Amino acid sequence: MRVRDVMSSPVVCVPPDMPLKEVADLLVRHAISAVPVVDGGELVGIVSEADLVPLELAPDPRAHLIPPAHLPGHLPKVAGQAMTREVVALPEEADAAPSVGQLPPGVSAVMYRGRAAKQLVRRARLHPWTELDRCPHENLRDPERVHIDPEGNVHLCQGISLGNVFERSLREIVRAYDPEAHPIAGPLVSGGPAGLVRRYRVAHRRRYADACHLCDETRRALRRRFPEILRPNRMYGLP
Numbered sequence: 461m462r463v464r465d466v467m468s469s470p471v472v473c474v475p476p477d478m479p480l481k482e483v484a485d486l487l488v489r490h491a492i493s494a495v496p497v498v499d500g501g502e503l504v505g506i507v508s509e510a511d512l513v514p515l516e517l518a519p520d521p522r523a524h525l526i527p528p529a530h531l532p533g534h535l536p537k538v539a540g541q542a543m544t545r546e547v548v549a550l551p552e553e554a555d556a557a558p559s560v561g562q563l564p565p566g567v568s569a570v571m572y573r574g575r576a577a578k579q580l581v582r583r584a585r586l587h588p589w590t591e592l593d594r595c596p597h598e599n600l601r602d603p604e605r606v607h608i609d610p611e612g613n614v615h616l617c618q619g620i621s622l623g624n625v626f627e628r629s630l631r632e633i634v635r636a637y638d639p640e641a642h643p644i645a646g647p648l649v650s651g652g653p654a655g656l657v658r659r660y661r662v663a664h665r666r667r668y669a670d671a672c673h674l675c676d677e678t679r680r681a682l683r684r685r686f687p688e689i690l691r692p693n694r695m696y697g698l699p
């Protein structure tokens with residue numbers, strides 16, 4: 461499959477001075493996950509949902525009598541301030557495999573998880589759920605990194621919380637992590653997202669875009685059972 465078989469055409473572009481609210485509306489209206497930023501006919505960057513979500517999650521300094529010290533002086537307001545400048549462009553003839561389906565580690569351009577997944581999977585090649593038997597992007601057995609969100613949740617992968625740094629130190633949280641015993645990471649380590657489905661007998665479809673797509677949907681189904689781990693709500697698109 462070539463890039464031209466999966467690409468959107470004509471391309472929806474925005475100018476650098478377009479307000480981010482309008483950019484976000486455009487993404488939703490056209491059911492796309494990113495827009496090129498064009499200035500005077502020249503490609504100068506790209507704004508994707510990945511650029512907008514951190515802004516959405518950032519605390520608003522106006523809500524604090526004393527603004528938190530870690531916040532930047534001002535948040536980006538227009539496309540040119542939020543865009544990613546290093547854009548990788550592919551010719552129409554390029555192989556589209558690195559952009560669809562389940563991909564080997566280090567090759568993926570797309571992970572089908574979070575709110576963007578619903579839009580992206582429409583164009584993806586789907587795979588039997590039983591084949592999605594490993595986590596392709598995170599070393600869950602021996603993580604080399606964690607993510608900490610503004611509320612203090614320590615994420616193994618987005619939406620899988622190991623604890624909260626406002627309740628315990630990061631050192632304690634990391635030391636207490638036992639991958640095999642962890643209710644979510646354990647099944648993922650031994651059998652990938654398909655293993656998570658099997659462990660808790662979660663209802664599922666027959667085919668998914670990739671491992672993250674199955675993992676994300678399975679975790680959503682398990683949220684009520686593991687509210688202290690599968691959090692915060694925002695990671696699952698909930699208020």
Ligand code: SF4
Nearest residue numbers: 595597617671672675
């Ligand atoms: S969403 Fe699941 S399968 Fe994808 S990287 Fe995270 S833990 Fe691994």
